[in-house]
Amino acid sequence: MTSLVLLDHEDGQIKKAALSAVTAATRLGDVHVLVTGGHAVAQAAASIGGISKVLHATDPCYAHELAEPLAALIVSLAAGYDYILSSAGTLGKNVLPRVAALLDVQPIPDVICIVNANTFVRPIYAGNALATVQSRDKKKVLTVRSAAFDAAPFTGEAAVIEVAASVPESVVSTFIAIHLSVSERPDLETARVVVSGGRGLQSEEKFKILEPLADALGAAIGASRAAVDAGFVPNDYQIGQTGKIVAPELYLAFGISGAIQHLAGMKDSRVIVAVNKDPDAPIFQIADYAIEGDLFDVVPQLTKALV
Amino acid sequence: MKILVPVKRVVDYNIKPRVKTDGSGVETEGIKMSMNPFDEIAVEEAVRLKEKGVATEVVAVSIGVQQAQDTLRTAMAMGADRSILVLSEENLEPLGIAKLLKVLVAREKPGMVILGKQAIDDDMNATGQMLAGLLGWGQGTFAGKVDMVAGQVHVSREIDGGTQEISLRLPAVITADLRLNEPRYASLPNIMKARKKPLETLDVGSLGVDVASRLSIVSVTAPPSRSAGVRVGSVSELVEHLRYEQKVI
Ligand SMILES: Cc1cc2nc3c(=O)[nH]c(=O)nc-3n(C[C@H](O)[C@H](O)[C@H](O)COP(=O)(O)OP(=O)(O)OC[C@H]3O[C@@H](n4cnc5c(N)ncnc54)[C@H](O)[C@@H]3O)c2cc1C
Ligand SMILES: Nc1ncnc2c1ncn2[C@@H]1O[C@H](COP(=O)(O)O)[C@@H](O)[C@H]1O
Numbered sequence: 001m002t003s004l005v006l007l008d009h010e011d012g013q014i015k016k017a018a019l020s021a022v023t024a025a026t027r028l029g030d031v032h033v034l035v036t037g038g039h040a041v042a043q044a045a046a047s048i049g050g051i052s053k054v055l056h057a058t059d060p061c062y063a064h065e066l067a068e069p070l071a072a073l074i075v076s077l078a079a080g081y082d083y084i085l086s087s088a089g090t091l092g093k094n095v096l097p098r099v100a101a102l103l104d105v106q107p108i109p110d111v112i113c114i115v116n117a118n119t120f121v122r123p124i125y126a127g128n129a130l131a132t133v134q135s136r137d138k139k140k141v142l143t144v145r146s147a148a149f150d151a152a153p154f155t156g157e158a159a160v161i162e163v164a165a166s167v168p169e170s171v172v173s174t175f176i177a178i179h180l181s182v183s184e185r186p187d188l189e190t191a192r193v194v195v196s197g198g199r200g201l202q203s204e205e206k207f208k209i210l211e212p213l214a215d216a217l218g219a220a221i222g223a224s225r226a227a228v229d230a231g232f233v234p235n236d237y238q239i240g241q242t243g244k245i246v247a248p249e250l251y252l253a254f255g256i257s258g259a260i261q262h263l264a265g266m267k268d269s270r271v272i273v274a275v276n277k278d279p280d281a282p283i284f285q286i287a288d289y290a291i292e293g294d295l296f297d298v299v300p301q302l303t304k305a306l307v
Numbered sequence: 308m309k310i311l312v313p314v315k316r317v318v319d320y321n322i323k324p325r326v327k328t329d330g331s332g333v334e335t336e337g338i339k340m341s342m343n344p345f346d347e348i349a350v351e352e353a354v355r356l357k358e359k360g361v362a363t364e365v366v367a368v369s370i371g372v373q374q375a376q377d378t379l380r381t382a383m384a385m386g387a388d389r390s391i392l393v394l395s396e397e398n399l400e401p402l403g404i405a406k407l408l409k410v411l412v413a414r415e416k417p418g419m420v421i422l423g424k425q426a427i428d429d430d431m432n433a434t435g436q437m438l439a440g441l442l443g444w445g446q447g448t449f450a451g452k453v454d455m456v457a458g459q460v461h462v463s464r465e466i467d468g469g470t471q472e473i474s475l476r477l478p479a480v481i482t483a484d485l486r487l488n489e490p491r492y493a494s495l496p497n498i499m500k501a502r503k504k505p506l507e508t509l510d511v512g513s514l515g516v517d518v519a520s521r522l523s524i525v526s527v528t529a530p531p532s533r534s535a536g537v538r539v540g541s542v543s544e545l546v547e548h549l550r551y552e553q554k555v556i
Binding site for chain 2: 008010064066067068071089090091093094095096097098099100101102104105106107108109110115119123124125126127128129130131132133134135136137170171172173174175176177178179180181189193217225228229234235236241242244249250260261267270271272273284285286287288289290291292298301302305306
């Protein structure tokens with residue numbers, strides 16, 4: 001059995017989530033990876049442990065990872081593979097269902113456990129249920145939750161092979177621009193500690209109260225949808241059913257009520273701390289440590305205690 | 308230009324889903340059902356495009372049981388002009404749904420299909436991308452902003468690291484993210500008016516599509532539950548726990 005893993009990368013770095021997808025693929029047999037971008041990324045890909053080949057798509061049409069050309073490329077390569085995987089990030093979620101449709105396969109998103117060669121566990125209903133599903137399709141197309149699989153180490157020496165562009169579909173999409181939020185902080189999805197704020201932070205200005213705390217903890221900063229919608233922080237900070245799924249060692253929630261859609265994104269964290277002034281806030285039902293109080297008192301005190 | 312909007316009837320998002328004791332699925336009997344929240348956003352966007360004069364007609368489609376009529380009536384109360392119900396007793400997978408939608412696209416010839424990015428029951432986040440693939444159309448997924456610019460649709464997409472802007476030739480498929488718009492409430496007069504709008508019913512068998520599922524459900528279980536921990540009275544107490552008991556700081 002051989003898998004092809006589409007790697008996501010950003011700023012020339014292979015994302016940790018992609019390395020988790022590689023680990024999942026190694027459980028299914030031999031692993032090849034497909035990567036777009038420059039030579040440095042391809043070289044980095046070659047050093048991932050447990051893989052035997054890197055396919056490097058160098059044609060400029062793949063530079064912005066648009067779904068239409070990338071899906072066509074993967075379909076052109078698919079004959080050699082039993083599994084096509086990626087992490088469950090926005091790249092894989094954009095491209096792989098299109099690939100699956102073109103291969104007449106029902107994709108299996110957000111896999112958290114591989115039971116056997118054709119049986120997988122995935123959360124449904126915002127993680128309120130876990131479905132074990134068995135696929136009848138010959139080829140399987142999966143996306144993998146990074147929190148469920150360790151990242152593959154950089155211990156390998158695979159060969160890099162350039163892949164030619166597949167016959168292009170007529171060009172139906174064009175790239176205009178990308179706006180990445182710049183942050184010196186660790187990647188939200190793989191950070192060891194996440195400091196997260198909700199509507200209780202009140203404003204963009206006041207949200208910044210979390211920054212010294214995150215600095216002290218070496219943490220990533222996340223947010224609830226309400227905080228994002230209110231414009232306190234950019235959309236890519238959102239944690240939850242429709243945002244990012246995180247499972248850090250420590251998750252600190254400030255001024256977040258704990259709606260099921262938010263819990264869907266963080267309830268697998270190892271230790272959860274919640275600070276809320278409402279004694280009945282639902283987040284307290286899943287928090288390991290709860291402080292009932294005003295976050296504007298607690299955050300500075302906690303920051304002071306840590307530096 | 309016509310816009311087609313697929314809408315799904317799902318367990319209302321305010322209800323905490325409960326797993327059936329026999330492990331076959333999630334309880335839906337006697338539970339409040341509503342339009343998938345992302346689909347409300349999709350309907351809203353289509354109606355706004357009509358109000359702006361970009362679209363001439365908005366057609367809502369649902370594939371599901373008879374009661375999905377209610378979902379379509381809601382879409383029409385929000386401003387869709389007419390709707391189509393494809394009756395199916397079975398819960399179909401995105402692959403089957405996408406194939407059925409492809410047949411309806413061939414019939415209706417819309418310039419755009421706007422779907423929700425994800426159904427909050429199966430959380431697949433797949434149907435729009437699959438439909439675009441089957442049609443060979445461009446796809447603007449996870450849309451946070453949609454504009455018509457010189458005959459093309461300009462989509463700002465919410466991606467992991469921020470946003471990406473792309474431009475698509477029409478016809479195209481768009482999937483709506485949460486921040487695309489704030490859906491309107493249907494007013495009482497509009498709810499009354501929606502009752503008179505045309506709703507066509509087709510039987511899934513009449514569309515000549517193989518919708519057999521590819522995934523069989525082995526079991527559906529409740530996730531490991533987390534219980535409430537301890538209330539701590541002070542920050543110093545919290546720090547002690549985190550440092551000495553949990554060793555996370
Ligand atoms: C389809 C769909 C998908 C969704 N996806 C997501 C998602 O991915 N992620 C997500 O987060 N949400 C999501 N939501 C929204 C979700 O339902 C909630 O509305 C949202 O999580 C609420 O955010 P919040 O907890 O910050 O705000 P609120 O619910 O308003 O809670 C604010 C909390 O702050 C507390 N507070 C206020 N001031 C203070 C203070 N000074 N000190 C301490 N505590 C204080 C209050 O007691 C309250 O508990 C989704 C909703 C839908 C319909
Ligand atoms: N049974 C259905 N009837 C109509 N539209 C659907 C149906 N299932 C899915 N969709 C559409 O496809 C989107 C994505 O669903 P999914 O891929 O299942 O997460 C939904 O938001 C709807 O717009």
